[in-house]
Amino acid sequence: MVFGALALPALGPVSAIAAPTDLYVDNHPAAKCADHGTGLQSAPFCTIQEAADIVLPGQTVHVKAGSYNEQVKLTRSGTAEAPITFIGGEDKLSPDWTYAQLVNPDWQHPYLHTLTITGAQHLVISGFDAGPAQQENVLVDNSSDITLMRGGAQAYSTIEPDGIRVTNGSSKVTVGRYRMGGMQIDHASGTVLTTSEVGSVMATASPGTVLVSNNVRTGCHDGLVLAGASTGATVENNVIDTDTMSYPPKPCGADTNHTGIRVYTDSATGTKADYNVVSPLSGGPAYDWADQSYDAQAPFTTATGQGAHDFVANPYPTSTPDKPSISPIIDSADENAPGMLPVDLGGRSASDDPVAPDSGTGSGFRDRGAWEYYGFGSVYTPAGPTRLLDTRDGIGTVKSGHSLDLQVAGVGGVPATGVTAVTLNVTVTDPTAPGFLTVYPHGRPLPTASNLNWTAGTTIANLVTVPVVDGKVSFYAGGPAGSVNVVADLAGYYGSKGSVFTSAGPTRLLDTRGATKLSQGGDTVDLQVAGVKGIPAQGVTAVTLNVTAVKPDSGGFLTVFPHGQARPKASNLNWNSGQTIANLVTVPVVDGKVSFYAGGPAGAVDILADIAGYYSADGYDTYRADGPWRLMDTRIDMEYRASGAPTRKAAPVPAGGTLVVDLGEMPEPYAVTLNVTVTRPTAPGFLTVYPHGTDRPLASNLNWVAGQTIPNQVVVPVKDHKISLYNGSTGPVDMVVDLFGFQQ
Structure with a gap:
């Protein structure tokens, strides 16, 4: 019933x-x-x-x-x-x-x-994995x-192909987002295979076949084959690799058939092939079209009119800082090809690689093959300096043990969506007790990291690059009972559009010692940066400098701003009389220059500026906002996560000594963004952070006096997966290193 x-x-x-x-x-x-x-x-x-x-x-x-x-x-x-x-x-x-x-x-x-x-x-059948069979699984x-x-x-058997077979007059069959050993199409019409990983495809007597956006890897067999009057087919956006499937790839033997795309004469009529990437690593022909073989794209296109946008190239080239490369797969697909799905094999939508040219159709940034590439970070847009926070303007101080959330997305020129991180110059002033400030992603657990340290009554600044979550960042005041005012000035933000960072130096660009000091309360010095010390003469949008104020005559502040623009209501450095203090500054470049203004009571100050890197339209590195995470604290035993690296026992870095920090399990970065703090120094000194295995440069990142705890943000190139920190002091000092992101 x-x-x-x-x-x-x-x-x-x-x-x-x-x-x-x-x-x-x-x-x-x-x-x-x-x-x-x-x-x-x-x-x-x-x-x-x-x-x-x-x-x-x-x-x-x-x-x-x-x-x-x-x-x-x-x-x-x-x-x-x-x-x-x-x-x-x-x-x-x-x-x-x-x-x-x-x-x-x-x-x-x-x-x-x-x-x-x-x-x-x-x-409609979705979400099934068909297990082993002696013939086709499906x-x-x-x-x-x-x-x-x-x-x-x-694949489970010895016959090829053995994944899916469409046959016996079947029509309008679509297979998408599948992983399979192989696919056979025979005596069928209008079959579509899209956005799948497949061992090989053989279509026989099957007109109107569509093979689009697939990853084909055969192991020394032909990749995509059209035979037996399989006319009017479309072969687009596929990534085809017919090598031995070993690593590193090896050529196939001479007695194997390992052509990338093979279209027999009886199937060439009305068939279109374009926007494919065919690997040459098997040693076989990239194409066999109407019984004529071609090893390269140009002669194939000249002879057949097909493949005008194809690449015969390694689909997955390796990239290093000295030899950057972008895969031909990325941001180059024909989005208008028949059978295209709105998502990739994993269900993800198209993502625009910020350093790859958008050379495809439609949006321009669909990737070829079954997978969208997501292994990139963000690029930088300089903005400001623009004041986003000043607790003295009615908000009130931040009390010790409390956090303050700051909306940054959609504020001060920052886009409302798509922002991954912001760079802020953060200043604390009027603290009533010693303490520290941690700037961290909104909604995440408070990390074991700090950006600023102070004593009662101190005014001190530090540059902070912090991930943005839910459009916000958070500020936590730690230390004994007390309160502090916090000021945050926007320097720029990271997202999918903007400029690419290129690390440089550290190299000294400015040193006023031995020349004329800046008079506080009126002097502005313009510094040419474009075309100097390896920085390009054209196209530079911003520079990152480590700026140091040396032995000022009286208390004051320094503002670094774009040349030719009105001086903003913002400061990058604050000092007391006689104090030497440094801060990292990222500032837009106008007319190839940046400007320095010294403010405060009557007096003068010397300024040093060391280049850490620059931003431009050229380059390959993108920024991954990650952390903050503690990499090193010399006050405690620290176990490296990298394989084979020993535990470092707690001990200060001796006078004239160098601390080498292994970056652990982090994927090979080209540069890292760190917050470095020195504490418990027994004598005055300076810190230089530089790439491991290179000569220590004439530059510094931090300066201190005995007993002082002081931090600074550092952007430094990476060599051998390590960085070096030199203690330029006559006494030992402890160091704390927190990671905020990396370039790759």
Whole structure:
């Protein structure tokens, strides 16, 4: 009676019970499934086949993620307006997919497929992984308007291809977001394979085949093959690699067939091939078109008119600081190709690599192949200096043990969305007790890190580059009971559009000692930076400088700002009479110059400026806002995370000594952004941070007097995955190093 109610058409508005919209399959013990149940969520079927035998047009069968020991045959049809849908598992971002796994209990039988669709129409199947079979794991036979999405059909046997076969007059079959050993299409029309990882594809007597945005890796077999009058095909946006699948890649033997794209003469009519990337590493031809082989793109395009936007190149080139490279896959696909999906194999939308040219169609930044590349960071837009926070303007001081949240997205020229980090010059003033300030991403746990340290009554500044979460950053005041005023001036922000950072130095650009000091209260010095000490003469948008004020006659401050612009209400350095103090400054460049203004009571001050890097349209490094994380604290035992690096026992860095910091498990960075603090010095001195394995430069990042605790942000190139910190003092000093991000 239950099956009759489900299967029979409605007899009238009152006398019949409508079929349910959803059926359920769940073989987990807690589900208490029934072999001949209703298929409702409260009493699910135990097997997929039970649901497949009764499902009606418009119904959806929900299959709980897990393993199902069965072969499944689908024969029932939906309609164009009311297709039958099977959904297995959950569609999460890769690699966190959850499938309904079909495990063939009789996989050694030579003629049994794990999933068979035969004589059916208007089906949508999503989220199934078809297990081993001696022939193809999935067979689509004499069926039309079939969609297979988000699944797997991996290789388990010796025959090729052995993932999915579409055959026997099937039409309009779409396979997308699949991982499979191979795909065979024969005597079918309008088959689409899109956004999948596949071992190889062979289409025979199958006109209108569409092969788009797939990663094809064959292991010394042909990649994509059209034969037997498979005319009118489209082959676009694929990444094809026919090498040995070893690492490093090795050429294939001379007796193997390992052509990237092979189109026989009887299939060339009306067929289009373009926007593909074919690896040459197998040693075989990139193309065989109408019985003519081609090793390179140019002669292939000249002879056939095809592949005008193809690349015959290594799809995954390596990049180093000395030899940067961008994969031809990135931001270069034909977004208008037929069969394109809105997401990649993992379910992610297109992402614009900020340093790759947008050379594709449509948005211009879809990637070729099945995967969108996300392994890049952000680029920088200089802005300001613009004051975003001054607790003296009605907000009130920040009390020790409390945090203050600051909205930065959508404020002061910062975009409302897409901001990954901001660079702020942060100043604390009027502290009533000793303490420290930590600037960190909003909503995250308070890290073991600090950006500023002070004693009662001190005014001190530091540059901070901090990740942005929910459009905000947070400020935490630590230390004994007390309070402090906080001022934050925007220097710039990171996002998907902007300038690329190139590390340089540290190299001295300015030293007024021995020349004329800056008179406080009126003097401005203009510094030429473009075209100096390795900085390009054109195209520089901003520079990062470590600026030091040396032995001022009286208390005062320094403002570094874009040349030719009005001096802003902001400061980068504050000092007391006779104090030598440094701060990192990132400032926009106008007319190739930046300007320095010394303010305060009557007096004069010497200024040093050391280049740490510059921003421009050229370059390959992007910034990963990461942290803050503590890399080193010489006051405690520190265990390096890098393989083979020993634990460093607690001990200060001796006079004239160098501390080498291993960057642990961090992926090979080209430069790092750090907050470095020196504490408990026994004598005056200075700190120089520089790339490991290089000569120590004539530059400094920090200056101190005995007993002082003082921090500074440092941007330094990386060599050998390490950095060096030199103690330029006659006494020992402890050092604390916190990571805020890195360039790669």
